[in-house]
Structure formats: structure tokens, C-alpha cells
Amino acid sequence: MYYDLTKEVIDLIKIYDAEKHSGTTDVYSFTQWMNEYFKQKGHPTLPEPDWGGKSDGRSPDSVINTSLVHLYRYAKLHAKDAISGTEFSTPDDFIYLISLASLGSMTKTALIKLNIHEKSAGIQIVNRLIHNGWAEQATTDADKRNRIISITDKGRRLLEESIPNIRQASNNVTEPLNETEKIDLIRLLLKLEDFHKLNSSGFVYN
Structure with missing residues (x-):
């Protein structure tokens, strides 16, 4: 029943391995690469969120x-x-x-x-x-x-x-967040925190 799906996933893994896009083999990195891969191929992706002032040039x-x-x-x-x-x-x-x-x-x-x-x-x-x-x-x-x-x-x-x-x-x-969304958010927040820890040594504790 899932033969075609399994074969498609294996083919994607082969492409991912050949590109060595991230140098990592964890599932999260693979799915991130897969989303970008399908986006480049013209497949529909999650719509970009809307926000106040976006049409007037307000930046992310x-x-x-x-x-x-x-x-x-x-x-x-x-x-x-x-x-x-x-x-x-x-x-x-x-x-x-x-x-x-x-x-x-x-x-x-x-x-x-x-x-x-x-x-x-x-x-x-x-x-x-x-x-x-x-x-x-x-x-x-x-x-x-x-x-x-x-x-x-x-x-x-x-x-x-x-x-x-x-x-x-x-x-x-x-x-409102499910467990997967919480883990994704933690990754992004830690990335921001780690950056500022390295670049704000003289900013805090003055």
C-alpha cells in the first residue's frame, strides 16, 4: 500500500545525500531541506503570513x-x-x-x-x-x-x-502551540539567544 510513498522518500533521501545540503542526518534537517526542495520545484507550500503594515513595506x-x-x-x-x-x-x-x-x-x-x-x-x-x-x-x-x-x-x-x-x-x-510547534520555536529562540550571547558581551551588566 505504501510502496510508492516509501520509494519516493528513499529517492528524496538519495538526492539529499548527494547534495549534502546540511551535512547532518537528523530528521528535522531532512524535512527542512525537503520543504525547500519542493518549494524550488513549484509545489505549494505554507502561505506566507500576513501582518499589519505588510503592504506598506513593514519588514519581518x-x-x-x-x-x-x-x-x-x-x-x-x-x-x-x-x-x-x-x-x-x-x-x-x-x-x-x-x-x-x-x-x-x-x-x-x-x-x-x-x-x-x-x-x-x-x-x-x-x-x-x-x-x-x-x-x-x-x-x-x-x-x-x-x-x-x-x-x-x-x-x-x-x-x-x-x-x-x-x-x-x-x-x-x-x-495554542502543539508539541512539534513548541520544539520548532525553541530551536529558533535558542538560535537568536546564542547569537546575542556571542555579540552582546558589553551590552548587558553595565
């Missing part, structure tokens, strides 16, 4: 930047709702604690850079965590000026109590 870059800003604001609203009724003052409090809980102790500088904050704003957040007993700091033997920040048992308990609401807030932000 403009739309992406605006959408990212809007999504950040929506995510912030969901995060504020998630911490309503908890001891957290701001979403940044639990974001910093999650960083410490998942990645372990780290220097104050590393923690602030990880969360893409300016130095003054990041120090305020760290100090608030320490003041509330959710995190603690210690000096290293090698450099007394370098402070290592760690999550405390009290911080872990508070985080564990809040995790269900935080997870629900995260689900609300990505609600």
Missing part, C-alpha cells in the same frame, strides 16, 4: 521584534498572576531562585548575567532573596570579593510550593 524584522516585546509583556502578566498570594515580590524573585535550584550555586555576577539584567537591578533582586532568607552568599577562599550565591532550604520550599502556579503560567503563554 519589525514584526518579530514587536511580537517578542508583546509576548514578554503577556508572559510577565501571567507570571504576576502566578505569584499572587505568595511571598514573592516580583517574577524575577522566583526566576533567580529557579536558576539557583536547577543550575546550582554561582557567583553573583554569573547569576545576574544569566538572567540578562543590568548590574544595579540584578543586585537588588539578589539582595532581596538574601534578605528574605531564600538565598545566601559566601566568599571563596580564592577571592574574598567574589560572592557565591546559593538557594536555601527555605527558598527551595517556597519554590516547590509555587511551582504548580508557575508551570501553569508557562503553559498559558504557549497555550
Whole structure:
């Protein structure tokens, strides 16, 4: 029943291998190549999305930047709702604690850079965590000026109590996407993040 389809896929794999288009053999890279291949052959593809101002020359870059800003604001609203009724003052409090809980102790500088904050704003957040007993700091033997920040048992308990609401807030932000779309979006977002990490060393933590 699927003989013709199987043969067609095998033929496509042979073409893909001959072109060595991407140098990789994972399914995602192959399907990306296949979409481009059919597009070049004149087969119908997914229609290009429409957006406000497109007919007047508004660029995809403009739309992406605006959408990212809007999504950040929506995510912030969901995060504020998630911490309503908890001891957290701001979403940044639990974001910093999650960083410490998942990645372990780290220097104050590393923690602030990880969360893409300016130095003054990041120090305020760290100090608030320490003041509330959710995190603690210690000096290293090698450099007394370098402070290592760690999550405390009290911080872990508070985080564990809040995790269900935080997870629900995260689900609300990505609600319309299926699992495949989420993975595709993660790939694109990580690509953007990796680029800016390499090219914005002097931009953050001023």
C-alpha cells in the first residue's frame, strides 16, 4: 500500500545525500531541506503570513521584534498572576531562585548575567532573596570579593510550593502551540539567544 510513498522518500533521501545540503542526518534537517526542495520545484507550500503594515513595506524584522516585546509583556502578566498570594515580590524573585535550584550555586555576577539584567537591578533582586532568607552568599577562599550565591532550604520550599502556579503560567503563554510547534520555536529562540550571547558581551551588566 505504501510502496510508492516509501520509494519516493528513499529517492528524496538519495538526492539529499548527494547534495549534502546540511551535512547532518537528523530528521528535522531532512524535512527542512525537503520543504525547500519542493518549494524550488513549484509545489505549494505554507502561505506566507500576513501582518499589519505588510503592504506598506513593514519588514519581518519589525514584526518579530514587536511580537517578542508583546509576548514578554503577556508572559510577565501571567507570571504576576502566578505569584499572587505568595511571598514573592516580583517574577524575577522566583526566576533567580529557579536558576539557583536547577543550575546550582554561582557567583553573583554569573547569576545576574544569566538572567540578562543590568548590574544595579540584578543586585537588588539578589539582595532581596538574601534578605528574605531564600538565598545566601559566601566568599571563596580564592577571592574574598567574589560572592557565591546559593538557594536555601527555605527558598527551595517556597519554590516547590509555587511551582504548580508557575508551570501553569508557562503553559498559558504557549497555550495554542502543539508539541512539534513548541520544539520548532525553541530551536529558533535558542538560535537568536546564542547569537546575542556571542555579540552582546558589553551590552548587558553595565
